[in-house]
Amino acid sequence: MSVMRxxxxxxxVTDMTEALAHYHNTLGMQLVxxxxxxxxxxxxxxxxxxxxxxxxGGVGLVKLGYKVEHADDIxxxxxxxxxxxxxxxxxxxxxxxxxSDGLRMVLPSxxxxxxxxEAEQTGTATGTLNPEAWPRDxxxxxxxxxxxxxxxxxxPDTVERFFGEVLDFRPAERLVxxxxxDGELIGSWMFCTNTPHDxxxxxGGNGKLHHFAYQMGDWSEILRAGDLFSxxxxxxxxxxxxxxxxxxxxxxxxDPSGNRNEVFAGGYQTYPDFPTITWTADQLAKGIFYIGRxxxxxxxxxxx
Amino acid sequence: xxxxxxxxYDVQVEARPGEPIxxxxxxxxxxxxxxxxxxxxxxxxxxxxxxxxxYFVTVSADVLPESEHRAGICLSCRAVPVxxxxxxxxxxxxxxxxxxxxxxxxxxxxxxxx
Numbered sequence: 001m002s003v004m005r006x007x008x009x010x011x012x013v014t015d016m017t018e019a020l021a022h023y024h025n026t027l028g029m030q031l032v033x034x035x036x037x038x039x040x041x042x043x044x045x046x047x048x049x050x051x052x053x054x055x056x057g058g059v060g061l062v063k064l065g066y067k068v069e070h071a072d073d074i075x076x077x078x079x080x081x082x083x084x085x086x087x088x089x090x091x092x093x094x095x096x097x098x099x100s101d102g103l104r105m106v107l108p109s110x111x112x113x114x115x116x117x118e119a120e121q122t123g124t125a126t127g128t129l130n131p132e133a134w135p136r137d138x139x140x141x142x143x144x145x146x147x148x149x150x151x152x153x154x155x156p157d158t159v160e161r162f163f164g165e166v167l168d169f170r171p172a173e174r175l176v177x178x179x180x181x182d183g184e185l186i187g188s189w190m191f192c193t194n195t196p197h198d199x200x201x202x203x204g205g206n207g208k209l210h211h212f213a214y215q216m217g218d219w220s221e222i223l224r225a226g227d228l229f230s231x232x233x234x235x236x237x238x239x240x241x242x243x244x245x246x247x248x249x250x251x252x253x254x255d256p257s258g259n260r261n262e263v264f265a266g267g268y269q270t271y272p273d274f275p276t277i278t279w280t281a282d283q284l285a286k287g288i289f290y291i292g293r294x295x296x297x298x299x300x301x302x303x304x
Numbered sequence: 305x306x307x308x309x310x311x312x313y314d315v316q317v318e319a320r321p322g323e324p325i326x327x328x329x330x331x332x333x334x335x336x337x338x339x340x341x342x343x344x345x346x347x348x349x350x351x352x353x354x355x356x357x358x359y360f361v362t363v364s365a366d367v368l369p370e371s372e373h374r375a376g377i378c379l380s381c382r383a384v385p386v387x388x389x390x391x392x393x394x395x396x397x398x399x400x401x402x403x404x405x406x407x408x409x410x411x412x413x414x415x416x417x418x
Binding site for chain 1: 342361363366
């Protein structure tokens, strides 16, 4: 049928101990498995085996995994991807711990994206029978789930076309230089679920990570997360504030290796008939940081 | 405690034990261009003009390649001075004073040596 959601992010970290202190002690993800040089984590409201894999050595993104609904979706997306002209290969069950076989693609932006249809289900922290509202033993921020990822790409037009034509994503918001016929696309926020974005990209170097984000319940949880970042000396980039684009509430911050994370709440709902919103570059600062309306140099320059 | 001086500016601050260059300058009210402050982006690289620094945490070779390290470039959010050092900011960067209150404190302390 279709791509259901962002299922996993694999990120590189320079020091695993420091990274786990951040993702487990501060953010409250649960460590579910370890392999030499790798750690698998999940957030409390996720039912699949893991959503984050940390790999020791370097910084930045290894790959993203999006989960599709059915096994036979893989073949359809494989055909379309090949027609589009991107490099594909089949991956077998077990190549990724607890993840089914699937398809690996190298995007025009050099990012590696995997599609899979099954993951070992280990359940949420509250279960599925008469569940409580939230688990009482949350650690730190207690992030409920991973939400989206923003990457930088040299050619936003082609990447947007890829996600649209191959994977059936739709643009919720687009950032263009101006509204003239010569206006160029410099960013796109695309969805496959009914959130404002499941993937986003802005113009920049290929293969780079801008951030990946956790979805929080509301604005007060964002503030509480910010308090914890101060207590734990987490390097904060911007926020708490609101985005014009997506209308979400946010804090950008960095993990101990310099990978940018976000806690994100709110935002509107999208549907297949959602009319795309356009932002022009002269309003970029307001689009990104709606309240302060000022871009810091880091927003566009700091990627891993 | 080792001191950090910045070439082209009349600035000298002390770095606490284990305190990286960027943190020492920020603590005393100065600022310059930096990014993640965690060694991931390379935005805060500076030239080490004199003195020695050490890294007490792992720094990715993707961010600070060995060739740059040998050429005297250091990642100022992670590099800890182990002797008095002088750094030079990138040509298109400048040192600015973001908290004059802290500068006055520094001058007061000068008349009252620790």
